[in-house]
Amino acid sequence: MPDLAIETHGLTKRFRSQVAVDGLDLAVPEGSVFGFLGPNGSGKTTTIRMLLGLVAATAGDARVLGADMPHHVDSVLPRVGALVEGPAFSPYLSGEANLRRFDAADRHAPRGTRSDRVALALERVGLSHAAKKKVGAYSLGMKQRLGLANALLMRRELLVLDEPTNGLDPQGTREVRSLIRSLADGGTTVFVSSHLLAEVEQVCTHAAVMSVGRLVAQGTLDELRGSGSRVLVRTPDPGRARAVLAELGLPIGETAAGGIRSVMDASGDELVTARLGGSADAAPEAIVAALVNAGVRVRGFEIERASLEQRFVDLTGEGFDVVA
């Protein structure tokens, strides 16, 4: 097991009576590109704020790069680049001046190389041409790029990017994805929060899913997908098919979405579905054999590797925005 770049135990944040984050146990392996998924308002940003020491946890603790937060913000944060809840800059300063200002706030950032590092960061996000322009005149996408540049001012061990592609055009989105990949290739752990599934699916190695303040799943993408696979059986004998599937130990009586259910097919056949996984570890061929042996007329059999999207709809009960 690799070291964890981010680790939380029972992390909880209560605002007055409202619980924003509830007993979060997060484990982000070092070197991973970790997708932090959840609908808007599920507590992602509050969690990130707690990880960065902006918000004090009501209970539980968080470790970032091996050190307790928020007690070690001063030693941890210089090693962390972050984009939190959108970029924010002083509109009356140029993009360059804004970056210099944030860089000056970091005690560990050497002054001698400030100009070089600022220029380089602007170049990496493709903003060199607008460096001297006042941020007030920037478009949303340019601000987003400037925010990324700010996170890249120093060499970082961990990047925390909250909705990094917000406001970017498709070209910008692709650039950000490749940027994240190149950073990850260099060994930087990238923690990307998003409500956009496709974004996560395309770049992440790991993911976690938040729903109303709780963590509902986390692991590698394969682990997450795996537990969401389904069996689809097309048959005119739905009752018998259900009994066989139940006998095999495929989950029954979970949620309506996850349990066995039948749908009337146009041809008069019924489509029986059951979730794969659970306690039983039945191979598809074994399921077919069992069905046939029981005299079920199998007219169609399919293992549906659930898309992450379907999986997350199942987990959160909400849909995700689909990337354009």
Add this chain to the structure above:
Amino acid sequence: MSSREANDGPVGVDARVGRSGGAGGGTLSLLGSELLTLFRRRRTWALLGALALIPILIALAVRLSGGPPTGRGPAFLDQITNNGFFVGVTAILVAIPLFLPLTIGVVAGDAIAGEASHGTLRYLLIAPAGRIRLLLVKYAAAAVFCVAATLTVVVVGTLIGWALFPIGPVTLLSGATVGVGDALLRFLAIAAYVTVSLLGLSAIGLFLSTLTTVPVGAMAATAILAVVSQIVGALPQLEWLHPWLFTHYWLGFGDLMRDPIVWDTFGDNALLQAGYLVVFGALAVGRFLTKDVLS
């Protein structure tokens, strides 16, 4: 740290190796950046410009009307026609009750709340600026603005007085007359006195600024407090409270226009302002350290 390493970007290796190489930007560096930000802002210059208008308007009004009726208007006003040096002192006197507190309120009230409203507060904190360090720097910047504000009034006043009226040795309150050099030094001392007078208000503004994410609220509250304090200071029923008001010595700079100079007020004022600075500074630290930055 070489630029070659910087070129490698934030990839791999131990980031701290690169970091230990160069001289890190200290608190002074952050203060420099903060001052640059403050004085690059058009609003700051607008505030200073408004303050500069006070002596200019006074001088022009006196010049055009051919002198005010004696015995009316603020003290020193009727001396301007004889000696242009009094424009600066008169302007300070006019600016102290309202205009100076207003501009200080804008700058100090904006200190934290303004960053919060722009969202830049979170980026400064994760840079990481350090919460106490950021407060210190913000306060120092407000104090520098106090210096700039009072100097603007005094210097512009002295210059415009010089330009429009005869100048010469200055008659002090005690009736003694001092030369131009001595008088200019005294004006600088008055600027220092007024700056010190505004330090307590700056601390209050900074504290109020940590309470909200709406800068206008903190600015208005700071300016209103300055006015309320002066009103309370004028109510004889609350006389027991007067020595504790941060505005109590605001007009005491007249003691620098005596012969010999009475420094007691300067000391008492400095002590009182230091008290306000300690109390409201501590409150600001307490509030800011425990504050959840949600903006």
Add this chain to the structure above:
Amino acid sequence: MRARDTGASHRLTRWIPAIVAPIAIGVGVVLVPLQANAAVDLPDLTPAELLEFAASSDVESLSGTIEQRSELGLPDLSGLTGAMGGGGGSGGGTGGGTEDFGDGDGDSGSGSDGDAAASATDLDDLISLATGTHTAKVYLDGSNARLQVLDRLAERNVYLSDEGAWIYDSAEKAATHLTVDQAALDALEAEAQAHHDEARERLEAELGAPLPTPEQLLDEALAKLDQTTDVSVGTDGRVAGREVYELVLEPRDADTLVGEITVAIDGDTGVALAASVTARGADEPAFSVAFTDVSFEAPDAAVFAFTPPEGTEVTEHAVPIPTVEELEQWKAQAEAESQAEAAPGDEAARPVVHGEGWSAVVELPAAGVGGAGFDGEAAAMLGALTERVDGGRILSTSLVTVLITDDGRVFAGAVTADRLLDAAATGR
């Protein structure tokens, strides 16, 4: 799993400086003066010894700051004085700063409609003197002396020297120069001394014994004082950082409003450093004057120098020095007048003293001062200050009571209103 409550306890510790700072300042404010007052123990003196010690003081030069406070318990006048514009602008350093807002001018008042406003301003000045705090600097060196009253953004100065006196008021931009004919003064002094010696010789010859020494005179005076007043030495204290004796005078007369008078006498030099008058039953002095800092080193000679600045209105005033003959003449005249006072017809024209000692009441006859002298705002102010009683109006403060009868007579004294009414009714 190390779930723990990171919230509440941590937040509390971070507020500690905010809680400690005001407490520390508060403790400092209370403790520092306490410590300054701690453990003053001067050698014990009897009242007579203390007075003698004070009389023998030979301090030639000093400089210091004097603070004068009055809490006479006047009725609230803030609304009224505010309406008249200005307010107590000359109250050195008391108020905030609002009085200099806009066109408000500290001293002269915004009204300029004739005498009514002027007399109202005078009253206003009087009231500002009777309430609040005033600060002044005193410089003394041999025959040079200077009193510098520190008003806010203004100053009043009195310079005294062998050449005469300068009075300078920065607000009025007016200087008055009082000059004395030094030769005449010297002559007078010499002559007076001669007269004195002559009289002394004559007296001693008549009595057949030398005149009492100053000590004996003091004892005699004390004995006489003791009939009306309890004189004692109070607890040693500290004034302006110096150890002082406290001389306490307590009237034995129950009719007077005066509770006690204290004078603080420097334990080292014998200079009086503070005095206060406390009303009967009150804790805080109604009137007090005290050095807040004092030094017995000779001040820089420059502080005594005064040349009226340009643009100042200078009034020259030569003080006539009478010769001894003139003085004798005046004395005789005064005696004649005081005898004439007993004559019934003339009674109304001059002040009359009823009773004696602490509860004496002074009667000013009608038309001397009175309601008729005021009109407009001044009358309104007088109305607000005074209280209607049967037979007149009463102005009561914690130390002094004034009765203005309906027929225009004025009675005043450090006594209760009843005593004044009684005096007005019975003429005693």
